[in-house]
Structures are given as structure tokens and as C-alpha cells.
Amino acid sequence: MPAIYSKAPGKIILFGEHAVVYGQPAIAIPVTQVHATARVFPILNGRPGDIRIQAPDIHLDSALSDLPKDDPIATAVQLSLETIGLNSPPAFKLQVSSTIPIAAGMGSSAAISIVVIRAVSDFFGRHLQTDDVSQLTYQVEKIQHGVPSGIDNSVIAYQKAVCFTRDKPIEFFDITGSTHWIIADTGEKTPTRVTVGDVRNRYEEERETYQDYFNRIGAITQKAKQGLIKGDKERLGNLMDENQHWLAQIGVSSQSIEHLIEAAREAGALGAKLSGGGRGGNIIALSPSGEIETITAALLEAGAKRVIKTILTQGEGS
Numbered sequence: 001m002p003a004i005y006s007k008a009p010g011k012i013i014l015f016g017e018h019a020v021v022y023g024q025p026a027i028a029i030p031v032t033q034v035h036a037t038a039r040v041f042p043i044l045n046g047r048p049g050d051i052r053i054q055a056p057d058i059h060l061d062s063a064l065s066d067l068p069k070d071d072p073i074a075t076a077v078q079l080s081l082e083t084i085g086l087n088s089p090p091a092f093k094l095q096v097s098s099t100i101p102i103a104a105g106m107g108s109s110a111a112i113s114i115v116v117i118r119a120v121s122d123f124f125g126r127h128l129q130t131d132d133v134s135q136l137t138y139q140v141e142k143i144q145h146g147v148p149s150g151i152d153n154s155v156i157a158y159q160k161a162v163c164f165t166r167d168k169p170i171e172f173f174d175i176t177g178s179t180h181w182i183i184a185d186t187g188e189k190t191p192t193r194v195t196v197g198d199v200r201n202r203y204e205e206e207r208e209t210y211q212d213y214f215n216r217i218g219a220i221t222q223k224a225k226q227g228l229i230k231g232d233k234e235r236l237g238n239l240m241d242e243n244q245h246w247l248a249q250i251g252v253s254s255q256s257i258e259h260l261i262e263a264a265r266e267a268g269a270l271g272a273k274l275s276g277g278g279r280g281g282n283i284i285a286l287s288p289s290g291e292i293e294t295i296t297a298a299l300l301e302a303g304a305k306r307v308i309k310t311i312l313t314q315g316e317g318s
């Protein structure tokens, strides 16, 4: 059995976070400038069932059998083996690594599960369909994150822009032209489950108001999908600003977010908003093609801890 290699990108949400939890659509794109990789090698002369897991980024080097049951990499390996019907596979070594920032709303955990599931199943000659890989990853994500919406496993497994609505089939759409996105990290972190929980409490207290906010964000996301389809950057930028307004209303913005957004807009961004759970984390700005370096410099000057630039190009959306 030859060694197998698998690679998956990170992701970023463009529109619709939080509202997506309440049944509204959200749009996310792959970020190919960062990625997770997995390699599987045979262990020659190993005993059947011997599986070694190595993830140097997190200082992990362990037998699968010594890992906790809920370890995400162990879970992804077990699910893959169950799916392909192997109880006692020939011995193998799995090496995992990732350049996707951890706990930064860039899909690091989903990408790692995806590469593990693909590499392990391919190693045994059982190539799984993208939808199966996505569904298995969702199961791993549930163990780690409670009830995630499912957007991360979808956008990363398919490696295409997606419009995602809970309990509905994922929508892919054709985009026109290229759009340049700049992702800047505020350096502050609030776990997504905390902001999601806070929004839930506020929603329980003021249902009508919050339902109205979610509906408005949903309508913005639908318009943004049309903006991407038509390649209308000015419109997309305006819609980002509108989306940010409502995210601030629902209480998930913060000073550091507003500060970076302001810096991006002043440096020429067509629009900017927070991305993901909020109260820290990343902002995302839409850049005219000639202003990428100016906006990047302005964001770093304003205190961004890390800036990642990515392009969404025609053909990646469908």
C-alpha cells in the first residue's frame, strides 16, 4: 500500500453568521492560503490494528488506542474505518499537520477531520464521495462543538463557495470575476459557543426584535449571493457594511472589531464586517484589486495580529 496524501483548505464566512443558526442562509468560501494535510504510511511488520497518530503542531505522538475516545483525530480515524468496514486494519501511521489558525473561525477542526477521513479511506482503496466525507466530518464536529450549523464541513469538503441553510441541501452558485478578500485577526478571542449562547439568551428575551434582525441578515445574504453571481463588488461591499450593522445590533461586535473595520474602510475597502462568532476573532474586508497592499498595511498598522489575503475566482463558486 503506497503512502497517501490529502489536503484541505480553511474557510471564512462572508455573510450570515449567527442568523444561520435561526434558519437563515449564510455564505462561506474556502481559503486556500491556509490548509490542513494528512499522510498515511504503512507500518511494515506492524500488527493488524496498530495505528500511530502524529500531529507535531500539537505535540501529539500516540497510539490510537491510547487517545481519549472523544479525541477529534481519533474519532475521525474510527469513523473512517467503520465506514469502510475495517475492524482490524493493517498497521499504519497517520501524520496530520495544519497551517489553519486554531479557534479562529477558519475551519481548522473541520479541515483536519476531512483530510484524516480522506487519507485513511483512500489508503485502503475506498475513495469516499464528497458528501460522505462532509457528513462524517459533521459527526466529528458535533462531538467537539455541540450542534454546529454544518457550514464548515460543507464548504471545506467541497472546496467551493457555498450558500448554506440549515436542514436544506447546500447551494453552490456561479460567481462572476474575481473578488479579493482580506482577513484580519483582532487578536481577541471569544469562543463561538459563548457568543452563540448570548445571542440565544437575548433572542429568548426579545424574540420579535431578534427574529427581525435575523430576517434582515438573511435578506442581505440573499442579495449578496446575487452580488457574487453578478460580480457586483460595490453592492457586495455595501451589503457587508449593512450586515455588520445588524451584527453589532445583536451584540456580537466589539471595539477591536470596529477599529479594524474602520481602518479597512478608510484605506479603501469596499466594505468590511466581522466574520464568525464575533467579539474578537476575524474581520473580513472586500478590497478593490488595486488596494490590497494598502488595506493590508492599514490593518497591520491598526493592530491586526495576522492578515490573510484570499481571492475568490470564477469557477470556484460552482
Ligand code: PMV
Pocket: 013, 016, 017, 018, 019, 020, 021, 104, 105, 106, 107, 147, 148, 149, 150, 151, 192, 196, 275, 276, 277, 278
Ligand atoms: O466562528 P465560526 O467561523 O465557526 O462561525 C460561527 C458561525 C455561527 O453562525 C456564529 C455559529 C454557527 O454554528 O453557524
